[in-house]
Amino acid sequence: MASRLLHRLRHALALTGEGPGEVVPGPEAEEFPESSELEEDDTEGLSTRLSGTLSFTSTEDDEDEEEEEENADPLGSGAALGRRLKNPGEDGAGEDGDRNPSSDGPRSSNLLTRQLQDFWKKSKSNLVPQRLHFEVTSANVINEPPSKYVLYTIALIGPGPQEHTPAQISRRYSDFERLHRQLRQQFRGPMAAVSFPRKRLRRNFTAETIARRSRAFEQFLGHLQAVPELRQAPDLQDFFILPELRQAQRLTCTGLYQEALRLWTNAWRLQIQLGTTVDTHRTLLTLVGLAVCHQELEQPSEARLSCEQALQMLGTSDSHPLLGPFLEAHVRLSWRLGIDKRQSEAQLQALQEAGLTPTPPPSLKELLIREALD
Template sequence: MTTRELQMYWKKEKLNCKPVKLLFEIQSTRIAEDFLSKFVVYQIVIIRTGSFDGNKVFIERRYSHFEKLHRDLLKDFNNEMEDVLFPKKVLIGNLTSEIINKRMLGLKNYLEDLYAIKCVRKSMTFIRFFLDPELHEGYSCLRSGQYSKALEIFQHIVYLKEKLTQHKLILMVPPLCALVVCHKDLDEPEKAYKVGMDALSLLEKHTGHRYYMPLLETLVSLAYKLGKDFISLREKLERGEERLMRSLETEMKTLKEVAVKEHVH
């Protein structure tokens, strides 16, 4: 190995060992209004460092969403957040360029300060801030049969969860299964099967999970239709059905039935 090759090798090794973390950029805003007033909507770009991040995703939140996040987090992490600064409310001139630019920086720093606190970034309160509006819209579309729109939203949610829930990958299962339902109802069995197998890989050690049996049943049907190996999937399904019969559960729901009940308020 030449010196140049050795240098490139160690450079690659350092990149592979570089810890993955998230950065939050607020790169743009827009002025919106409801029937009461005008307000600023902030576009938050979430970037994963330490590895190539090909799925750039962003969300939009207004100041009141940040306020609610702050209040909710203080209930559980008041001591841990002692040094975290939250941008103060401005009663006059909050739509001026000067105030907007100042608040963009303040909110960016606020999110990064929160993410630096391990117990906060792993909390569902923090995670829900980035997901709840999108989840509400996605499941509303799914329940109303708007599968193309739901598909687009859930793909966005999957990209978000890939960044936010690496510590608990089982949280990826519901949106992945929602994608399976969308692909299946849009007559895209190959895509439904691929996403379903990704979800199943996360459930192998969680056979009691509410999605495990409905997902297996769907995958058996898809594998049979596509000419893939359905026998091993059917064997897992049969073992699951035996466990189901020994339990108090007597009826197995379909994947769609389980999915449409998610995120109902």
């Protein structure tokens, strides 16, 4: 293409009586050698304005450029950008016909770069919020004859600063493998793209194998959490929550309240991190465990707070079997702390008069002991 244009240019010069040797390259020809071959091409202005290198990390700002940037199109890709990419042949000769492209080119190129920078920064601010991050914090070889396995501890780290210790779970390879098998049976399509580390007959306890599986489990859980259909799967929720609730319930029933409180607290944080507090039954059961352990450990303020959270969740569900026990505990704890209890007392009396809860209602501890977790 360039050779044809050069041939046409030389032919035109020969017809006007000017020799090819009289053509003196201007400043733009020295800076952009290709412009000497494209002098009569309609894209001269475009090629001149787009010359240069785009950089999203540039910090060089000209005062004149800053003034133009303030009056530019805020989107960086609208009419202002369109005017800078406009074909010079479409404007009047009085405006652009006498303009020197070489003097306007660098300035327009820098302004175009600035606009692309702003557009890129704006697009970054519109990205999807960061998802939950999974990190294997430890992997311990457990030797319990006749079995021997690796127990992986995974921390759930949410976006933003962490106000509390991250929620965490401890699972072994067989737990992950069971979850993978269950999800593949129910979600063949979404699970087709999810990778999972295979079983090994040997070298299961080497540092290399443990490290590789740790990274694989992080990616596996991250992939499941990224797909909405998989994220809401009951089997995945059971994988995270159910073992913690069962162990916390056992410890509470045996009177090990301090150890149980740690597990109830971790289960509560797990549900918040995973966004599963919509599962009212398990969330309320967790608040029952927290209230019971705080009461047994002589922490009435914390126990009352757990009851208040449960009452807010229950709202006007007068027929819910846990409403009466939570109200009764809230009244008793408020009286102990010297806090006004008349509203909860009146609501509890109304439930008893309507026959919706026995008099007196069962205690939260009794309900927790009788609860069958499945």
